[in-house]
């Protein structure tokens with residue numbers, strides 16, 4: 328039995344799914360390595376439970392016990408049960424809410440959590456994050472990370488994870504449905520019949536076969552959509568800031584204008600960036616073909632909605648599908664109707680416009696996969712310091728500690744990327760056996776992970792303090 332295994336609850340030793348197995352194997356191999364989440368210079372340390380690691384137990388004054396059961400997690404926006412279960416299995420204290428929170432409530436709630444999980448509606452600005460004194464990691468249970476101030480987070484030692492593609496297929500399938508629905512004025516006919524009006528028409532209704540789909544942003548969603556559209560006999564062109572290989576016979580065009588001029592349907596799949604704000608406005612709508620269709624499932628800021636309303640009223644644009652909006656409501660209910668934006672009323676009265684409440688990624692398959700992916704990344708970060716797949720930190724990981732490394736300690740040192748830090752850190756570590764070490768930088772932040780052995784429990788506090796005292800320090804964590 329590995330050291331510490333007697334502390335592992337029975338269900339952790341007998342996980343049934345393969346993902347659980349992997350996670351639990353890792354945890355059980357190093358279960359005596361619990362997390363020190365302390366972030367302040369007066370940090371306290373966790374001593375392994377007496378008799379588990381074989382180390383002497385520490386005095387309560389010197390070392391404050393800190394277990395995975397001390398880890399506080401706040402999940403907002405109805406994170407899927409799969410994700411919640413993984414975090415709860417670790418023993419973390421999980422509070423899960425169905426909606427996002429207004430800023431004042433978010434600030435109050437975020438103050439003492441170590442982990443926060445959000446989706447696209449929760450804005451983790453610098454102003455919010457500066458109140459998050461214990462926060463070490465953010466999980467975006469979605470693709471987009473525009474709602475988080477990634478730079479501020481990195482500079483304050485807060486790692487951010489997302490799920491880069493688990494809902495891409497769901498978005499692409501929704502787009503296919505909407506392309507056909509727009510071409511056939513499907514939503515208008517359905518609404519009419521709901522009101523008892525039989526209105527059988529063919530004027531202005533088209534097959535999609537042989538029509539050209541223009542995809543703006545040929546990433547995970549755009550490229551999936553490309554394959555699906557071609558299989559229905561559509562021609563596909565795409566525009567992307569990067570030079571990307573087209574799938575099937577899809578062809579990249581050099582400019583956005585080329586795409587707009589050449590497409591019957593234009594779909595938007597770019598991230599929210601300064602460059603993509605109002606990417607489709609009056610001049611771009613004017614460049615589109617007469618009677619073309621516009622679909623936006625990226626972010627609300629990408630389309631200038633008043634300009635779209637004007638273009639639709641004039642007949643220039645024959646139909647539109649909007650899944651995303653500026654200032655989306657934070658919870659289900661009549662928030663869209665009550666939105667302060669004047670345009671919602673006008674949008675609701677237009678013909679052949681499909682309005683959906685940001686459901687592109689909202690399928691059982693996508694949410695379940697995202698739950699597993701992001702929660703697993705969070706556990707690997709909290710318990711083992713691994714930043715693999717992080718969106719704002721360098722990717723650093725080491726294999727799990729083994730019994731060959733007696734009295735071991737995993738040191739995580741997040742620091743400013745300035746010259747001379749490694750030498751100073753290694754001076755501090757050099758009293759011990761450094762079994763393995765990895766370091767990498769991303770912009771002005773660097774991440775060092777070192778496994779050291781032959782560490783006496785009485786030395787841990789001073790080792791920690793020495794690292795904290797370096798001027799380059801952003802955050803020190805000691806896992807053991």
Ligand SMILES: NC(=O)C1=CN([C@@H]2O[C@H](COP(=O)(O)OP(=O)(O)OC[C@H]3O[C@@H](n4cnc5c(N)ncnc54)[C@H](O)[C@@H]3O)[C@@H](O)[C@H]2O)C=CC1
Pocket residue numbers: 470471472491492494495498543544545546547548549566567568569596597598599600602603624625626650651685686687688689
């Ligand atoms: N409606 C929904 O429920 C969902 C919305 N989304 C949104 O869709 C966006 C795209 O998702 P993915 O395809 O997974 O992202 P991705 O990162 O895989 O692809 C985005 C593509 O856009 C390109 N791009 C960036 N700036 C551009 C510009 N100015 N002009 C042209 N191309 C540009 C990139 O080079 C990249 O190829 C996400 O950032 C997110 O905001 C994603 C999933 C679900």
Ligand SMILES: O=C(O)C(=O)COP(=O)(O)O
Pocket residue numbers: 446447448468469470471472494685686688689
């Ligand atoms: O994955 C994304 O970026 C999305 O836009 C989906 O967001 P949601 O998880 O539905 O809030």
